[in-house]
Amino acid sequence: MLCVAWPEVTDNLESTRRSAALFLDSFSGNYEATSRRHFVARWTNIGDAHCLFGDLNVERGALDAAAEACALTAFEVARRLVDENDPQAREVLAKLEAGIGNFGSLEQRVRRVEIASWDERKLPAYYVSAGGPGLRAPAVICMSREDETGATLLGRLLPVIASRGMAALVVAYDDVSASQHEQSEILSCCLDYLSARQEVDASRIGIYGDGLSAALATDFALADRRIAAAVCDGGLWKWARTQASISWMTGTSHVLDDHLASAHRSRLARRLKCPILVVAGGHSIVSVPEGIKLESDCATARVDLKLLMSRLAPISDGEFENFAACDEDIFAWLEQKLARTSAS
Structure with a gap:
């Protein structure tokens, strides 16, 4: 699943924010619950891909705050989409909290x-x-x-x-x-x-x-x-x-x-x-x-x-x-x- 989301990590933070805004503008209430779960999974995977990209850069000796910020945006989109009673909700929230911790460790921001x-x-x-x-x-x-x-x-x-x-x-x-x-x-x-x-x-x-x-x-x-x-x-x-x-x-x-x-x-x-x-x-x-x-x-x-x-x-x-x-x-x-x- 991360392979599908991998192209998303080539964009910078501004592009990621713009993509999220365009997606949310186009979101429709006509989507069935199954479609919403699909979008939750998609944005969660995008966040995971950004996290992986940031980890790879850290291993190369480069602190990548932009990748972590992109991941936070993706996880926040997923959090907004997921139903609170959906089993995915706890997983998305855990990833968002972990992303906050990862961002905080970069340059003690x-x-x-x-x-x-x-x-x-x-x-x-x-x-x-x-x-x-x-x-x-x-x-x-x-x-x-x-x-x-x-x-x-x-x-x-x-x-x-x-x-x-x-x-x-x-x-x-x-x-x-x-x-x-x-x-x-x-x-x-x-x-x-x-x-x-x-x-x-x-x-x-x-x-x-x-x-x-x-x-x-x-x-x-x-x-x-x-x-x-x-x-x-x-x-x-x-x-x-x-x-x-x-x-x-x-x-x-x-x-x-x-x-x-x-x-x-x-x-x-x-x-x-x-x-x-x-x-x-x-x-x-x-x-x-x-x-x-x-x-x-x-x-x-x-x-x-x-x-x-x-x-x-x-x-x-x-x-x-x-x-x-x-x-x-x-x-x-x-x-x-x-x-x-x-x-x-």
Whole structure:
């Protein structure tokens, strides 16, 4: 089976990511379960082939981080395709976890660390080095969605971060939200940790929150003005909860008119003093209509906010998100904004 996948390893990381994005765009919910299992096996084999190619290079004395990053992308595609009740699921997850470990051993790019917090808790995290000595590199605090672990997010993002010359600190939503104190205080400790790293430029640190973590990213960007760019929800989640609370307390459907709603949305966004990227649709907590309204309001108010809509494919049990394309867009935006901050 590896012989069939072997041609795939001749491509570089950029080509592998592009192939994954094109495949996910073309994926259709009309595929039968047997076809999905076939694609799981195919992408697993591609990942295995990249791992083998990387091992061969290591034996020749060349550390091949690109091959390991390609393998992680392939295993992540397989993980997205496989049904959680399928026997293949455990095998794919094991390969993904092994791939994270292999990547971390290359040039010590990934380390497990503990961030000391003010309540004497230790926040577990993964630190991803920028990959070069003496750098004053940008860095990003990355928070997983509520139903994923930090390790799962790490495996997904490593290939995106690997070639960008940036550092990252990856934490789990559950670990941040479980704090007895404000989540922003915990995240400030994460920012302090990155700022103290010799290779990190403390003036170029961003934050990225996936799922419910997007709301935490908004709160933190408001609380700590050291954040230079934020991938967040722009305050929409908190606003929606406020509206729901008013409706529950009054026993009525409390709906603001368009003018008041627009003013409220733009007022929230103006409080954020850094560039903002809001991801809407798919697994995001921001709906596409709300995201479009927020972007329009911010354009009128001259707020630096961009809307990114998830690329989705319909499947029998919902929608399938093109994570490869979305992650590339998110980190290309972060790379641009953090570079612009440095230039200014």
